[in-house]
Amino acid sequence: MSWSPRNLYNLWRRSVGGLVRDSVWKQTGAQTIFQQRWKSKALVRGYHGDFINEKIFKRWYLPATLPDVRPRAKVSIEDSNTFKWAKKDSAASREIKRADEIDSKGLAPVGSLMFSEVERRIDVVIFRACFAHSVYEARRMVVHGDVLLNGKKHQNANTRLAPGDMVSVDPKAIRFLQADSLNEGLEEEKLAKEEEKSESVSKDETSETGATPEPPTPEPPKLPSLKLALNSWKKPGYTPFNLPPYAAPFIFIPAYLEPSFSTCSVIYLRHPTARPGYSEIPTPWHADGEIVRLAWEWYSRMRPRMRSKSQLARMPENRQ
Template sequence: MRDAHIYNFKRGLPRMSWHPHNLYNLWRRSYGPLEKITNRVEYKESLNWRRWTAKALLRAYHGDFINEKIFKRWYLPETLPDVRPTEALKKVEPVLEVNRWANKQEAAQKMEKRAEEERQKGLAPVGSLMFTEVERRIDVVIFRACFAHSVYEARRLVIHGDVLLNGKKHTNPNTRLAPGDMVSVDPKAIRFLQDRPDPVEEDADTAEEAADAAGEASESKSESKTVPSTSRFSKKHSTSSSSNTGLTPFNLPPYASPFLFIPAYLEPSFATCSVIYLRHPTARPGYSEVPTPWDADGEVVRLTWEWYSKRRMRIRSKSQLARMPDNRQ
């Protein structure tokens, strides 16, 4: 199974899930004892080790069900974005002096104006756009639209035939959506819309009453057949009254409140259990539309970009193009 032992406490890798164990691993990686890269001042490990660890943390959340070789070949963008830190703007001054010395006043003015705008607005956190192609997958879209408890459950919904793509049954979870595609999910397969079983509560008084009733079973056997229990009758009555309201039940998973948000590039309709993929995720200064548990402009993303900028695959032959996952552009 693709989701076997994914919440292992020893590894402690955050995943696309609302499971309580996943929330605990996220806390351990962000503030707990497993914090390894973020908020560090001195680094005793090598730079290559830190890059690999950052890559493992991000890949565990963004598409851990995708093979690493396939991810580097088909899901990384052709040109990776520039994730230089803000301190790199200080290096613009020597270039400006060279342009002025070479009498390139127009080029110097444009560069100075651009540097000033970047200082005021800040650089866009484009490092998270490495995972734009992963966010286009139909199973990830279903999870982002809050129709499944995890991306692994969303994959099973697609494979089992509970999902429609533009009104037609679709069973390929590797499909990347195009802007304007509509994905519909069968309401019977959504766990959010199912009634929770009522918990059975027993205390000492109930146990004593049950023992006394068992001792007097021979005397009240005929009465117990004709007179129903008051607690059972009230329980059935309350269930029937809630079902007659005409409202659809919506039950959140435990500890789901910190993750209940929908990205701006999706337009869900909970009345019809469908979602429209509006456009591809983008980023602007101070904001990234790709949901991630890490800082979109932080060191984890920057080290991951440095890892993939040297190891990504650039050659795609005809035989490889024939095996490319379904991409609706």
């Protein structure tokens, strides 16, 4: 979970480049089912929560079960006729249309929902809202006290949010905001120095000759720079919000978040969900692919032991 150019390059190699062969299982039986599941687990954990210890992940951040994905019963002609006799033509058409969509799209990719608890973490939410370059940077913000949870300072990066929680980040802690403002300040300072230098040169000329210098020939007007054109719509006094260009592959906001870039805050609306043909969990792997399925099969067989009272006392904060 990082916008680092090296990390994006590695993701490209895993998804399109030369390392794709490591995640394509041959049908010749070169690898056993156990080996395929273990490798799939390692691949998905390399992106989802690699900063979480494996034992802690299985104990606290792995859901006990996933939602049922069995297809609904098809609406028969007799049922549709019953709707029509009850003067519910619109209800009958909606049910038939919904059943046809489910049949065409297939089952919901619920395998990716095994990372829904990780997506609820406050540091992951800050990263998904595009307030940090990486989840490690977001974790640093939380630990250093630059994050507010519902208006109060919060320094526990392991907290899982509840629907309706608002997370605010101090703009001074967002590095790419400070970099943009610093560059603009340097440009303004450079222009001011050039103006002072030109004024001092003109004063020296007048003192030596005793006559007023001739006005300089007007230069052709210069076109405004791209940066000034992009920032021309912004109000004075506001900090510009410019994301790095290499963040383009991940420059999106999940549907369960509602960020506000003018106030540097984000609201966690609800828990991530999945429906046929669509998953709200951002992942570089196919949400309904073989890698995610094999990883869930691994974790479903390697369940943690029964939680004792001492273990429950060490559970990270879960706001439900």
